[in-house]
Amino acid sequence: MALFSKKDDKKANENVSFSVLPDHVGIIMDGNGRWAKKRGLPRSAGHKAGAEVFREIAKECGRLGIKHATFYAFSTENWRRSKDEVDALMRLLKEYLLEAKEDVAGAENNRLRFIGLRDGISDELLRLIDEAEEDTKNNTGCEINVAFNYGGRQEIVHAVNELIKQGKTQITEQDISDNIYTVPDCDLIIRPSGEQRLSNFLLWQAAYSEFWYSDVLWPDFTKYDLYDALREFENRNRRFGG
Ligand code: FPP
Secondary structure, X not given: OOXXXXXXOHHHHXXXXXXXXXXXXXXXXXXXXXXXXXXXOOHHHHHHHHHHHHHHHHHHHHHHOOOEEEEEEEEOOHHHOOHHHHHHHHHHHHHHHHHHHHHHHHHHOOXXXXXXXXXXXXXHHHHHHHHHHHHHOOOOOOEEEEEEEEOHHHHHHHHHHHHHHOOOOOOOHHHHXXXXXXXXXXXXXXXXXXXOOOOOXXXXXXXXXXXXXXXXXXXXXXXXXXXXXHHHHHOOOOOOOO
């Protein structure tokens, strides 16, 4: 049962605090398509609703003092979806980026970063991505990573290729850690929508992640679901194999 209810009074919400916070939270924003289908809407409407939730949850991560939050927005496998759906996701990111600085970044002095491949993304979108990263690079709030055209395996291959370019013939774990997209080990992975799999997300960083699942579809996800995940994380006994 949810620990925090949407009916919780405002005061409880303002005062929410945690004795231990994950340094890095990863969120798989899943269930947009099913949310739209249930309402007889096109899948793009589910992604639009999901993007609104992304904004709220990203800001909440900053407000709570989480240092890194990575949101899975588009995987290297998502190109297999219909052209209409892919176009809708690209459009959404573009619209979002035009407002992002005042909204997600401005609210809590958050930093925006994009992790993933640049191939296949339009020049206009790449320019907006570069601008958003550049304009927020000195911000000291939460580092909000948008995993876009991202795949965990691809990220590891990218790191190994970087090491080959550097002339290495033998590598260490630290070498890989130093050459992935500079996101630290992930403490907590949140996946709504009832699915219980990693789907090629943060494979390297997830070695000792705690997992939190819920049946709620991403467009219905609220900060109270985030609090539930964080409260459960607070009570997990992490041993890191020791
Ligand atoms: C998975 O749900 C979701 C995606 C592939 C896209 C996630 C993207 C967003 C929430 C928009 C983010 C936008 C910005 C601006 C960062 P699904 O479509 O696979 O849902 P289903 O499993 O119910 O079909």
